[in-house]
Amino acid sequence: MNSPFSSPATSACKRCGECCRWLPVALVRQCKPHQLHYLRERGLKESGGMFLADAPCRHLKKEEPDGDGIPRWGCAIYERRPATCRDFCGKTLSGGKRYFVPEGCTMTSDSHGKPE
Numbered sequence: 044m045n046s047p048f049s050s051p052a053t054s055a056c057k058r059c060g061e062c063c064r065w066l067p068v069a070l071v072r073q074c075k076p077h078q079l080h081y082l083r084e085r086g087l088k089e090s091g092g093m094f095l096a097d098a099p100c101r102h103l104k105k106e107e108p109d110g111d112g113i114p115r116w117g118c119a120i121y122e123r124r125p126a127t128c129r130d131f132c133g134k135t136l137s138g139g140k141r142y143f144v145p146e147g148c149t150m151t152s153d154s155h156g157k158p159e
């Protein structure tokens with residue numbers, strides 16, 4: 044997430060909160076049939092070739108809509124958020140890996156968020 048809690052929208056981040064909500068669990072293509080069944084039966088979301096658990100960060104806070112009625116989300120500890128959160132938004136990590144970026148994120152290109 045790239046916007047502080049209760050801040051005005053000053054960047055391309057649309058404050059959808061998706062990056063702080065969905066937890067990547069497994070690559071769909073690497074799952075064996077019984078694993079596919081297990082994860083689908085538990086209702087995990089499939090997106091970008093991954094299974095995602097709906098596991099919002101405890102610091103994710105809903106904000107007041109800007110007037111368009113669309114809910115916005117922010118980080119309640121934005122000024123002291125962990126380094127991994129500061130590094131988010133398509134940046135390459137030291138290990139050469141990228142973060143999972145949700146579909147529809149306006150902070151990165153289409154090439155990001157895809158499993159490697």
Ligand code: SF4
Binds near residue numbers: 104
């Ligand atoms: S600490 Fe803040 S930026 Fe990091 S995952 Fe939680 S809500 Fe998102």
Ligand code: SF4
Binds near residue numbers: 045
């Ligand atoms: S998924 Fe992208 S657009 Fe949505 S809050 Fe996170 S950084 Fe912003």
